[in-house]
Amino acid sequence: MTRTRYSTATTLDGFIATDDHSLDWLLSRETGTMPGDFNFDTFLPQVGAVVMGASTYEWVLAHDAGWSYEQPTWVFTHRQLEVPSGADVRFTQAPIPDVHAEMAESAAGKDIWLVGGGDLVGQFHDHGLLDEVIAAVAPVTIGSGKPLLPRHVELSLQEVAHSGEFACLRYDVIRPA
Numbered sequence: 001m002t003r004t005r006y007s008t009a010t011t012l013d014g015f016i017a018t019d020d021h022s023l024d025w026l027l028s029r030e031t032g033t034m035p036g037d038f039n040f041d042t043f044l045p046q047v048g049a050v051v052m053g054a055s056t057y058e059w060v061l062a063h064d065a066g067w068s069y070e071q072p073t074w075v076f077t078h079r080q081l082e083v084p085s086g087a088d089v090r091f092t093q094a095p096i097p098d099v100h101a102e103m104a105e106s107a108a109g110k111d112i113w114l115v116g117g118g119d120l121v122g123q124f125h126d127h128g129l130l131d132e133v134i135a136a137v138a139p140v141t142i143g144s145g146k147p148l149l150p151r152h153v154e155l156s157l158q159e160v161a162h163s164g165e166f167a168c169l170r171y172d173v174i175r176p177a
């Protein structure tokens with residue numbers, strides 16, 4: 001059954017990027033070999049569809065060496081942005097439940113990965129469409145920045161691990177009754 005999973009790295013004070021979209025606080029760190037689903041080599045093969053917001057997409061285009069996602073990727077935006085050659089990227093501003101249904105059909109039983117940002121993940125949660133939060137917590141606070149998940153979300157702790165400099169936490173989302 002398809003799970004909708006938010007997996008990200010975060011600062012201890014709950015930011016996934018600085019105000020000016022820098023990830024320098026993250027990229028310099030020793031990750032070690034993360035166990036289980038904290039490790040992208042294990043996590044990514046379970047994913048059948050990827051979704052992200054426009055800022056995250058622009059960051060990936062600007063910083064990653066080539067497009068690395070094999071899965072179809074939905075990008076929420078009000079703009080038409082460039083698409084790397086060979087990438088299956090679908091720009092959308094459709095209602096979240098409609099896009100989620102389209103992604104679930106495309107994923108065919110595999111999982112949906114919510115890459116971020118945090119408010120977009122919150123929009124999925126607003127519709128009861130967030131199942132899991134996986135957070136690799138870096139040993140740093142940055143005071144302000146782009147939020148991890150700017151909503152009230154009740155979580156049930158499922159797994160705790162330690163890898164390199166990171167505390168790795170996995171939670172199930174507790175759906176409102």
Ligand SMILES: NC(=O)c1ccc[n+]([C@@H]2O[C@H](COP(=O)([O-])OP(=O)(O)OC[C@H]3O[C@@H](n4cnc5c(N)ncnc54)[C@H](OP(=O)(O)O)[C@@H]3O)[C@@H](O)[C@H]2O)c1
Nearest residue numbers: 009016017021053054055056059076077078093116117146
């Ligand atoms: N630490 C990590 O592992 C990690 C993980 C993921 C992301 N990040 C970083 O975190 C930052 C997140 O940036 P962000 O907070 O600005 O979030 P974002 O979700 O990446 O981008 C926000 C933009 O997405 C579009 N958007 C969001 N919801 C929409 C909707 N319902 N309909 C249409 N468009 C919608 C809008 O773009 P338009 O202006 O086009 O309308 C909005 O300005 C980025 O710098 C990213 O690189 C870090």
